[in-house]
Amino acid sequence: MKILDALNQAFSKYPQVVEAKSRVAYGGACGSYCEEASISFFNDSCTLFPCKTFEDVFEALNQGKADYGVVPIENSSTGSIAVVYDLLSRYQYYIVGEEEIRVRHCLLAPKGATLESIDEVYSHPQGFSQSQEFLNTYPNWKCIPYFNTAIAAAYVAEKNEPHMAAIASKRAGEIYDLEILAENINFSQTNVTRFVIISRELKLFNKPTCVSIAFHLPHRPGSLFEVIGIFSVFSLNLSKIESRPLANHNWEYLFFINFTGNISQNTLTTLLPIIAEKTDYFQFLGYYPQFIEKGPTV
Amino acid sequence: MKILDALNQAFSKYPQVVEAKSRVAYGGACGSYCEEASISFFNDSCTLFPCKTFEDVFEALNQGKADYGVVPIENSSTGSIAVVYDLLSRYQYYIVGEEEIRVRHCLLAPKGATLESIDEVYSHPQGFSQSQEFLNTYPNWKCIPYFNTAIAAAYVAEKNEPHMAAIASKRAGEIYDLEILAENINFSQTNVTRFVIISRELKLFNKPTCVSIAFHLPHRPGSLFEVIGIFSVFSLNLSKIESRPLANHNWEYLFFINFTGNISQNTLTTLLPIIAEKTDYFQFLGYYPQFIEKGPTV
Numbered sequence: 001m002k003i004l005d006a007l008n009q010a011f012s013k014y015p016q017v018v019e020a021k022s023r024v025a026y027g028g029a030c031g032s033y034c035e036e037a038s039i040s041f042f043n044d045s046c047t048l049f050p051c052k053t054f055e056d057v058f059e060a061l062n063q064g065k066a067d068y069g070v071v072p073i074e075n076s077s078t079g080s081i082a083v084v085y086d087l088l089s090r091y092q093y094y095i096v097g098e099e100e101i102r103v104r105h106c107l108l109a110p111k112g113a114t115l116e117s118i119d120e121v122y123s124h125p126q127g128f129s130q131s132q133e134f135l136n137t138y139p140n141w142k143c144i145p146y147f148n149t150a151i152a153a154a155y156v157a158e159k160n161e162p163h164m165a166a167i168a169s170k171r172a173g174e175i176y177d178l179e180i181l182a183e184n185i186n187f188s189q190t191n192v193t194r195f196v197i198i199s200r201e202l203k204l205f206n207k208p209t210c211v212s213i214a215f216h217l218p219h220r221p222g223s224l225f226e227v228i229g230i231f232s233v234f235s236l237n238l239s240k241i242e243s244r245p246l247a248n249h250n251w252e253y254l255f256f257i258n259f260t261g262n263i264s265q266n267t268l269t270t271l272l273p274i275i276a277e278k279t280d281y282f283q284f285l286g287y288y289p290q291f292i293e294k295g296p297t298v
Numbered sequence: 299m300k301i302l303d304a305l306n307q308a309f310s311k312y313p314q315v316v317e318a319k320s321r322v323a324y325g326g327a328c329g330s331y332c333e334e335a336s337i338s339f340f341n342d343s344c345t346l347f348p349c350k351t352f353e354d355v356f357e358a359l360n361q362g363k364a365d366y367g368v369v370p371i372e373n374s375s376t377g378s379i380a381v382v383y384d385l386l387s388r389y390q391y392y393i394v395g396e397e398e399i400r401v402r403h404c405l406l407a408p409k410g411a412t413l414e415s416i417d418e419v420y421s422h423p424q425g426f427s428q429s430q431e432f433l434n435t436y437p438n439w440k441c442i443p444y445f446n447t448a449i450a451a452a453y454v455a456e457k458n459e460p461h462m463a464a465i466a467s468k469r470a471g472e473i474y475d476l477e478i479l480a481e482n483i484n485f486s487q488t489n490v491t492r493f494v495i496i497s498r499e500l501k502l503f504n505k506p507t508c509v510s511i512a513f514h515l516p517h518r519p520g521s522l523f524e525v526i527g528i529f530s531v532f533s534l535n536l537s538k539i540e541s542r543p544l545a546n547h548n549w550e551y552l553f554f555i556n557f558t559g560n561i562s563q564n565t566l567t568t569l570l571p572i573i574a575e576k577t578d579y580f581q582f583l584g585y586y587p588q589f590i591e592k593g594p595t596v
Binding site: 074075076077078079080082083125129144145146187188189190192221222224225228229231232235236237238239240241242243244245247248250251253261 | 378380522534543549
């Protein structure tokens, strides 16, 4: 079984560390939350560079231009980033780590602009939905979805018109020299985005705690019940379940599952073939340390 | 139990029908796929009217301006419409029916425009992701996300500039008098969107086959396994599972499940209290006829 070979090889090198001078591709622009996650995860010797779309991050790995990629996978208020799940299944790369960044959206505008002069707001669609309650108090503002919060801030800075604003981070405001018209406008004050660190090779960094897998189930009643039963038998915690439609198979789903618990090399090499046997398609996505809060992100 | 009262009352009136002259609020604009779904589900005596956002559809019901609402819930290629799941849980309305519409995106532009003159494309973000392969062949086009495919078509028609195009349905092109520069540009040729018909009251239309529920699980290993086991015991098919994060509870999820099978009034009144007992929070979303293919949508 190819997965077991890769896993045993990774265990033989355990624990691996991020190589000095690694090249890291992240989603968005300078000033994006994704860049913040990259700065937080990687050390100073690494070179970070932005990619316009999340697919561009995977392509940077594919073309050997990057050693690691950083993409958001889930927001605590608005949920999974569907396109990233699809890219994980399409490119078959590994998750080697995760990072969490607290989202604190600001309304940013060129110097001289006021809440009264604004009539157009640019942001990522999730930026709008996370700030919906604030935006509801300005029903006449036109919300124009943009690629990314930081790219929206850069665009508003470039246009330099007092009727335009962006929803992005405080840091993006500083980078693009915009004024903060309103701070912490996201409705949930515990709004957190989770990012994954991806690599073409399976690597086991120090103290991995979480396993991510993807699978497709055969069409018979109880097939999901059977697979979920395996985790119960091994006393593992199912911490996340996500389903994504299979392209060209209407209403058939690829399941993504995270599980945690007392996981040894033995547990994994026993467990994974059992799951693979009960599923039509099986993908091992990685075994990595979960994010541990390091104090507030500035 | 309130759910059982509502359910028994609905069974006492079974089968209900759509009342003549019902008022129907749908998401998007004239020419949207959502309008197509509404036309297909409701009879000629009903009055259909568009709402700019999906939340506006729920608000139209809340304010008594509409008897039914129609919103998309899932696309076969790009997955669930997250915001609609959140609205279903927030407004506590019922699903009384479903409809499916085959998505056939076109590239629409004002008369005189050509593929060479285009440099800006407007559509819903799902319109872009569903047409990604086509768009990849025009890397210099700027894709500008918009509220809705039909509103994007209306906007491009209003601007009437040869460098602007919209991705929307053929029908939207006819309504807004735009030319078709490319047809069937969605990557999956079996691209289907599923819509739900919502109502403030629980109603049972003829031959219901699918039950939708939502629940939140207590924090202990095996809790999902126990609930999924219930469906196995009753020999019911779990046809869909979706998880959405709970607002203000990081990494806790609300599960949405659809199940089908041999479901009687007795099964439901036995089953639902068992599920309610094993969950922290339980919501019965409806029992409704699943969509049956009526032949190709024009």
